Structure formats: structure tokens, C-alpha cells
Amino acid sequence: MTTRLLYLVSHPIQYQxxxxxxxxxxxxxxLRVIFERDTSDGYFDPGFGRAVCWDVPLRQGYDSLTAAEAxxxxxIAVADVIWMHGWQGAWMRRxxxxxxxxxxxxxxxxxxxDAAMPDGSGWRGLAKRLYLRWLFRHxxxxxxxxxxxxxxYLRRGIAQDRIFPMPYAVDNDTFAQCAIQADTADLRLKLGIAPNRPVILFAGKLMPRKHPHTLLEAWRHSSWGGQAPVLLFVGDGIMAAQLHQHAGTDVxxxxxxxxxELPAFYALADIFVLASEAEPWGLAVNEAMASGTAVIVGDRVGCAADLVTPDCGAVVPxxxxxxxxxxMVELLPRAGDxxxxxxxxIMQWDFAADIAGLRQALAWLKNTPCA
Known part of the structure; x- marks a missing residue:
């Protein structure tokens, strides 16, 4: 017996x-997907501070339409199960x-x-908790x-048996294969990085909560035992000019x-750093790990508890x-291992696990009459 699954999401997402x-x-x-808006031909991303048009297929290979067409x-009436990504906005509430x-x-x-989206204090926090309690009943x-x-979810009263794992994952196989095939020697030449020079990488939006400035400061004040690494920033955003101003040489x-293009940069790097605060997950960490790169993440990055262990990197305040x-100083000598x-x-944190979790949830619905 087939399940007609209707997925509602804000826009086409490259990871999904x-x-x-x-x-x-x-x-x-x-599966049928409805996007609240279609950004597959490009959109302005305020985090990057620029127009973005992803160079990977976003709507091919599955049935989809936009809210304006639906x-x-x-x-919803003809679907068996409704799957939603997030609850923000009037369209999702409808x-x-x-x-x-x-x-x-x-x-x-x-x-x-809780680290990325705390309820807050005072009457605003109370209002949010009451709203979520009402929302979650639906x-x-x-x-x-x-x-x-x-x-x-548990801290907001959701029962254990109503929560199923569907881990945040990326296309591990593609990143791993592309990283292996990447011409890192040519990329080093284009970037002006000497052969065998160690590289510390940041890839993402240059914005305060991702702490690229903290990385720059930590890199400048590190006591490297051997050859000092190059610090490589990939991305753009509101802090770009400030970082350029304070960068100096070897940045x-x-x-x-x-x-x-990203797998080649991950393959080039010895260590990838995402020292964010208020980071709900951090899928760039998945990408770096799939590409075979050691990682350092902040303790307020959502993926830290699940992905980063001492053998593959470090978690820092x-x-x-x-x-x-x-x-960084302690990890660099063993970055290869x-x-x-x-x-x-990361190979255990993949799309197969997502489909398995989705199937568990669908099976629970079929076997729970009151659901």
C-alpha cells in the first residue's frame, strides 16, 4: 500500500x-512537494549580501509545484500524510x-x-511558550x-514516542567523490597557497553569529609549533569589509x-572551523566531514553533540x-587522521537514515488509530 505524502516547505533548498x-x-x-515560493532561478540572500543562484538541480527528479499554482x-485533502518543514508564516499556519x-x-x-531559538524571558517568553503549546497540539x-x-521538543512536553529521528544530512557520497576528484594542486596555485602549506578553512556567511572574527583573532594569536597555516575564508556577508581590514598577510x-565548487575547498583544507553561536545545525560541518576534513565547532552549534568527537575534531566554547x-594548534598535527x-x-549520518526515520514515523501513524 502506497502513502501519498505531501511535503510543504518555504522554498527549494539545495541540501534537501x-x-x-x-x-x-x-x-x-x-511524494508531492509544494514550495511557498520558487527561488530555483535565484534570489537575494541577505546573509551573503548578494544574489544567489545555486548550480545544482533543485526541482528536478520529483513532483513539485508552487503555492501560487496549488x-x-x-x-491536503487528497494526501494521506502532510509533512511540513517549519511552522513560521501565515501559509504554514493555514x-x-x-x-x-x-x-x-x-x-x-x-x-x-534552545541554544539557537530560546523562548526568551518575561511576557514575550511566556507568550511564545503558550503559542508553541497550542501549535504543537496540531x-x-x-x-x-x-x-x-x-x-x-521533549522540554516542551512532546512524548518520546511521537519523536522520530530524521537527521540533518547532506549528499555524503557526492561530497566524498568530488573531494577525491578535486584538483587541489591547481586550486592552491589559483589561490596563491604554497604546496603542503596547512590551511584552516571557514566556509559560509560572513556574519557575526558565525564568528568569523573570532576565528581570525584565534588564528592570529595561535602559537604554531611548525609551519603556520593559511587562513582561508570562503563566502561573503556583512562582515567581509571588517575582516579584510584586519586580515593582514596569509589570510x-x-x-x-x-x-x-565547495568539495575542492574542503579537500584543500586541513581543518574546517565553524565557531558559531545560535547555529541551529551547521550543514557545512556535514559537508566538510564527508569531504574528509577535520572539524572544530562551537558548543552552540546544533550538530556538535551528534557529529563531533575527539577523534575527528573538537568542540570549543x-x-x-x-x-x-x-x-587548532592541537588538532593540526593530527588533522589527516x-x-x-x-x-x-559522517557516513552513518546520511539520507538512508532519513528515509528510515521517515518510514518509522509513517508506520507509527498506520499503527496508531488515535493519531
């Missing part, structure tokens, strides 16, 4: 497209109301963690992207790079310059 193609290929799941109530009206079970997958099952996300800014400097350990670890 390969997963949606895999789900669509399952013989017992008929009769939302009819689409979908929840329609699902309740039509007695359709709802699967919710979100990124929320949701049948929660799909947890990781331990912190699961804890977020390279490669600018925004598209999705297909967010904003702590000295702790980050120490971690740590990168191989990272690649082994």
Missing part, C-alpha cells in the same frame, strides 16, 4: 533536493489549520534548538534532526563559491578565542 529525489524513488511513497486545501479541518496527520521537521509526529532538536578571501586557538575519522563518522 537529493533527499527528495530519493524519497520520490521509493515504491511505496508517492489549491492548498485540495492538495496549512496546519487545513490539515486539522480535514483530519490529516502532520509530520513536522524543524531546526529549533502536530501528530515530530521528526528530529538531531539530539538538541529532540531535546527542544585569503575566496569570495562566494557555489555548491559544486562559542566566542572563546583562546580555546579556539588551542584547539582526524579527517579520515570524520569521513567514517
Amino acid at each position: 533536493a537529493p533527499l527528495l529525489r530519493l524519497i520520490s524513488g521509493q515504491s511505496d511513497i508517492v 489549491d492548498l486545501e485540495r492538495e 496549512a496546519l489549520a487545513l490539515a486539522k479541518k480535514l483530519n490529516k496527520p502532520v509530520l513536522m521537521r524543524g531546526e529549533n534548538t 502536530i501528530t509526529v515530530f521528526l528530529a534532526v538531531g539530539s538538541d532538536n529532540r531535546g527542544y 585569503i578571501f575566496a569570495g562566494f563559491r557555489n555548491q559544486a 562559542a566566542g572563546d578565542v583562546q580555546a579556539l586557538a588551542t584547539a 582526524a579527517g579520515r575519522a570524520a569521513a567514517r563518522r
Whole structure:
């Protein structure tokens, strides 16, 4: 028996497209996707401070349409199960109301963690808690992207048996293969990095909560035992000018790079650093690990508890310059071994696990009459 699964999401997401193609290929799941808006031809990303058009297929290989093209109530009526990514906005709230009206079970997958999205204090915090309590009564099952996300739901009264794992993953196989095939010697030549010179990498939006300034400061104050590494920033954003101003020598800014270019940068690097605060997950960490790169992350990065162990990297307090400097100095001599350990670890955190978790949730719905 097939399940007609309707997925509602804000826009086409480069990380999700390969997963949606895999789900669509399952013989017992008929997937249909509705995007609130279509950004597949490009959009302005305020985090990068520029227009972005991803160079990977976003809507190919599965059935999709946009909200403007869809009769939302009819689409929900003919589906067996509604799967939603997040609950922000009037369109998502309308979908929840329609699902309740039509007695359709709802699967919710979100990124929320207490570190990244705290309720807050005072009357605002109280109002948010009351709103979430009301909202969560409309949701049948929660799909947890990781331990912190699961804890977020548990602390808001969601029963254990209503939470299923659907880990935040990227296309591990593609990143691993592209990293192996990357011409890192040519990339070093283009960037002006000498052969065998160690490289510390940041890749992402140059914005305060991702702490690229903390990385720059930690790199400048590190006591390297051997050859000092180059610090390489890949990305763009509001802090770009400030970072350029304070960079000095041996700091390279490669600018925004598209999705297909990233594996080569991960393969080039000895260590990838994401020392963010208020980071719901940090999928760039998945990408780096799949590419065989050692990682250092902040303790307020959502993936830290699930992905980063001492054998593949380090977790440091967010904003702590000295702790980050120490971690980089200690990790660099064993970065090769740590990168191989990272690649082994991330292979268990993949799309197959996502589909398995989705199947568990769908099976629970079928076997729970009150759902």
C-alpha cells in the first residue's frame, strides 16, 4: 500500500533536493512537494549580501509545484500524510489549520534548538511558550534532526514516542567523490597557497553569529609549533569589509563559491572551523566531514553533540578565542587522521537514515488509530 505524502516547505533548498529525489524513488511513497515560493532561478540572500543562484538541480527528479499554482486545501485533502518543514508564516499556519479541518496527520521537521531559538524571558517568553503549546497540539509526529532538536521538543512536553529521528544530512557520497576528484594542486596555485602549506578553512556567511572574527583573532594569536597555516575564508556577508581590514598577510578571501565548487575547498583544507553561536545545525560541518576534513565547532552549534568527537575534531566554547586557538594548534598535527575519522563518522549520518526515520514515523501513524 502506497502513502501519498505531501511535503510543504518555504522554498527549494539545495541540501534537501537529493533527499527528495530519493524519497520520490521509493515504491511505496508517492511524494508531492509544494514550495511557498520558487527561488530555483535565484534570489537575494541577505546573509551573503548578494544574489544567489545555486548550480545544482533543485526541482528536478520529483513532483513539485508552487503555492501560487496549488489549491492548498485540495492538495491536503487528497494526501494521506502532510509533512511540513517549519511552522513560521501565515501559509504554514493555514496549512496546519487545513490539515486539522480535514483530519490529516502532520509530520513536522524543524531546526529549533534552545541554544539557537530560546523562548526568551518575561511576557514575550511566556507568550511564545503558550503559542508553541497550542501549535504543537496540531502536530501528530515530530521528526528530529538531531539530539538538541529532540531535546527542544521533549522540554516542551512532546512524548518520546511521537519523536522520530530524521537527521540533518547532506549528499555524503557526492561530497566524498568530488573531494577525491578535486584538483587541489591547481586550486592552491589559483589561490596563491604554497604546496603542503596547512590551511584552516571557514566556509559560509560572513556574519557575526558565525564568528568569523573570532576565528581570525584565534588564528592570529595561535602559537604554531611548525609551519603556520593559511587562513582561508570562503563566502561573503556583512562582515567581509571588517575582516579584510584586519586580515593582514596569509589570510585569503575566496569570495562566494557555489555548491559544486565547495568539495575542492574542503579537500584543500586541513581543518574546517565553524565557531558559531545560535547555529541551529551547521550543514557545512556535514559537508566538510564527508569531504574528509577535520572539524572544530562551537558548543552552540546544533550538530556538535551528534557529529563531533575527539577523534575527528573538537568542540570549543562559542566566542572563546583562546580555546579556539588551542584547539587548532592541537588538532593540526593530527588533522589527516582526524579527517579520515570524520569521513567514517559522517557516513552513518546520511539520507538512508532519513528515509528510515521517515518510514518509522509513517508506520507509527498506520499503527496508531488515535493519531
